[in-house]
Amino acid sequence: MSTTAPQRIVLKFGTGILTKLHAPEPDPVQLRKLVEAVALLKQAGHSVVVVSSGAVASGLKPMDLTERPTDMTTLQALAAVGQTHLMHAYENLLRDHDLHVAQLLVTHEDLENYDRARRVKTTLERLLEFPQVVPVINENDSVAIEELRFGDNDKLSSRVARLWGADLLLLLTSAPGLLRDMNKPEEGPIPIVEDVDVVIHHAQEEKTKLGTGGMISKLRAVQDAVNGGVQCIIASGRHAEQLPAVVAGGGVCTRFLAKAKA
Ligand SMILES: Nc1ncnc2c1ncn2[C@@H]1O[C@H](COP(=O)(O)OP(=O)(O)O)[C@@H](O)[C@H]1O
Numbered sequence: 667m668s669t670t671a672p673q674r675i676v677l678k679f680g681t682g683i684l685t686k687l688h689a690p691e692p693d694p695v696q697l698r699k700l701v702e703a704v705a706l707l708k709q710a711g712h713s714v715v716v717v718s719s720g721a722v723a724s725g726l727k728p729m730d731l732t733e734r735p736t737d738m739t740t741l742q743a744l745a746a747v748g749q750t751h752l753m754h755a756y757e758n759l760l761r762d763h764d765l766h767v768a769q770l771l772v773t774h775e776d777l778e779n780y781d782r783a784r785r786v787k788t789t790l791e792r793l794l795e796f797p798q799v800v801p802v803i804n805e806n807d808s809v810a811i812e813e814l815r816f817g818d819n820d821k822l823s824s825r826v827a828r829l830w831g832a833d834l835l836l837l838l839t840s841a842p843g844l845l846r847d848m849n850k851p852e853e854g855p856i857p858i859v860e861d862v863d864v865v866i867h868h869a870q871e872e873k874t875k876l877g878t879g880g881m882i883s884k885l886r887a888v889q890d891a892v893n894g895g896v897q898c899i900i901a902s903g904r905h906a907e908q909l910p911a912v913v914a915g916g917g918v919c920t921r922f923l924a925k926a927k928a
């Protein structure tokens with residue numbers, strides 16, 4: 667992988683890395699580190715799109731809730747409140763790097779419909795002609811129809827990566843990558859995967875308390891992306907400082923090789 671040519675990179679920040687380790691609320695220190703990594707990648711000449719979860723988690727405190735609710739209507743209401751808090755935080759942190767956030771909220775239907783998906787793509791491309799802009803995409807949770815929701819942002823990020831023609835999709839999560847055995851994290855993640863089907867059995871149902879996806883959802887999203895010619899990486903979002911190294915081909919992570927583009 668070339669490190670000099672500007673690469674189109676989609677970074678997906680899961681809920682599990684945007685919230686505090688032991689409290690269900692956004693972690694400003696984490697967000698600051700992730701935004702710093704985005705700024706570094708942009709300085710290195712990469713074109714960066716962020717898919718960020720965290721709307722529901724950001725809505726808990728303003729709505730005086732301590733636990734993630736389970737009913738869909740309350741979750742959608744929470745996302746409506748939390749999304750503005752989330753964007754406000756991005757805006758403030760990006761400003762320190764002379765960058766601006768551009769919010770794109772999309773539904774499953776938007777990306778499945780040819781004309782609407784083209785519109786999302788053209789808007790994204792126009793935004794990226796402005797080097798000071800960082801598009802931050804989330805599911806339009808408050809209007810998404812329950813049966814058609816992405817639900818987690820893993821699938822959404824792979825659809826965006828394919829639509830935009832990204833070179834790399836980086837799924838940042840609470841795990842250091844795909845572990846062979848979750849009880850033996852000291853073994854480190856599987857470094858390279860050529861065929862997702864061969865490793866899918868390593869993924870357990872277990873996931874973080876606030877996240878909705880889990881590792882199985884991530885691997886399905888990875889499969890979709892690599893089939894579309896997008897290389898994928900699963901890495902820890904708790905070590906944002908290693909992201910430039912990961913993008914350059916090193917670091918601790920699991921790398922999934924892309925299939926040839928059709
Ligand atoms: N084989 C595995 N290797 C690493 N993590 C795994 C594995 N199987 C299941 N997991 C779980 O997947 C979680 C990451 O998914 P999730 O909680 O949905 O995070 P996010 O909110 O970042 O999408 C990890 O915290 C871990 O508990």
Ligand SMILES: N[C@@H](CCC(=O)OP(=O)(O)O)C(=O)O
Nearest residue numbers: 681719720721722819878879
């Ligand atoms: N769109 C939702 C994301 C839901 C979610 O938790 O996704 P993920 O972190 O990918 O498991 C939100 O912003 O809260």
